Amino acid sequence: MNAPLVDTTASQRLAFVDCDIHPIQRSLADLFPYMSARWVAHAKSIGPHIRQGLSAMQAHPRMMAAGQRADAYPERGGPPGSDLALMQRQHLDNAGVEIGMLVSLSKGGMEERNTEYARVLSHAVNDWQIEAWVRPEPRLRAGIVVPQEDPEFAAKEIRARARAIPPSGK
């Protein structure tokens, strides 16, 4: 009856794991270090080829602040979720997140029609998660993104990444 939700005298406390944090590139150029020159050239000229009429936005625009927290737009520009320092300050520190799982929805090749380019994007986003997010911030864990209609590549990518990422995330 009326017991406090958090027992502040306990010697242990619950860890808080956020299972759905969305990182995003400031722009596609963030992925270029993880792509070969041939595919950087493709990205810059041919660009994406997807299954919807608008190539760079949703055909159903979201509501307030494009469906993002209005205070999550970084001061230095770029979309919400593109600035690690802001994510640390605003979310990881503020909410006391001990483990944060990255769900990288953007540009991972999941909607790309060109199979080879989709593979390149998937691989690049997975590299980028490690280098730009998980290495600098040990609380974060990467989530492997794969083009789901390309099971042969997807399984290969999952196997390679599962071996490469230490289970502790450290």
Next chain:
Amino acid sequence: MKVPYPGAIDCDLHLPLPGMAQLAPFIDAFWREQFLTRRIDRMDFALTSFPARTPLGAREDWQATREGETPLDKLRREALDPHGTRIAVASILHGAIGLYNDDMAAVLCSAVNEHMARDWLDHEPRLRGSILVVASSPEHAVREIERVAPDERFVQALTLVMGDTLPGKRALWPIYRACEKRGLALAIHAGSLYRQAPTGSGWPSFHVEDYVGQSTAFENAIVALLAEGVFNEFPDLRVVCLESGFTWLPTLLWRLNKEWRGVRQEVPWLDRLPSEVVRERVRLTLQPVDAPPDGVQLRKTLAQIACDDMILFSTDYPHAQFAGEEALPDGLPDDLIRKILIDNPMASYPRLVAEKKGGRP
């Protein structure tokens, strides 16, 4: 070859996509707030069908703007002056037409059309406008046609060849009726809203497949307009196919006539050779020319089309369809050049016909 003398009518020229700041003056307070608070004003309304940076999408030598040059100066220097163009029918392929919210799409289309009138047509008398309409909502489209139609500088209403519905379907007839009533041509431009896969059997992987497939989409559109009875219902409606190519026409017309003979009792309103109706009512723009560079073969294809009235001059600016100022393919007979450049366009758009006569449409 270059356009040999002044006076050409360029029937397909594209103006740059306006940003939201340029459209804002033409958007009401409610929608301005929606666009601002939903961050829609920051979005890039590019259509998948027109990727901006492909080698085809923009010519290398047209990428740079000279110092102190306005967008209109640039258009004059690159697109109008080199060909001695007297009239150019311009369009803005804005992604508004790709939105699912018909009200939002209609508001943006209106703003694009106002931007066309105020920021382009008011400043360059050679330009004529295209009314961008939301074909997925005929009610909105008709309202926009009626709103813009009193401005006689607009000569056509523009839709994409692959939208929600096959051109010709009865749901779209209010749009055709409004066009006919107001003396506007129905412009059907290459491209897809990707509401469906762009082929009859699924999604291709590469742009090249989507590009080549445009001619199939135009064939489907023309056959549907005929079969659905659009040309019977709207006897004064003119259809202009933009960026359609035209060398596929002979085989389409032969096949159409043959199959019609076999099953014409199904479409009894088609009471004469479909090829005759197409030759009277459908027009196609020149660029991109989908013919071999050999003039002899081009002339053979034109002989098979067997109608000198159908092709309308176009540059498809700023898409990279020709080098330098060589906007005409080699091998065209002199009298046909004149028809393509001047006579055919002047006879195809009801409002240009009216202009020539000095009367109102």
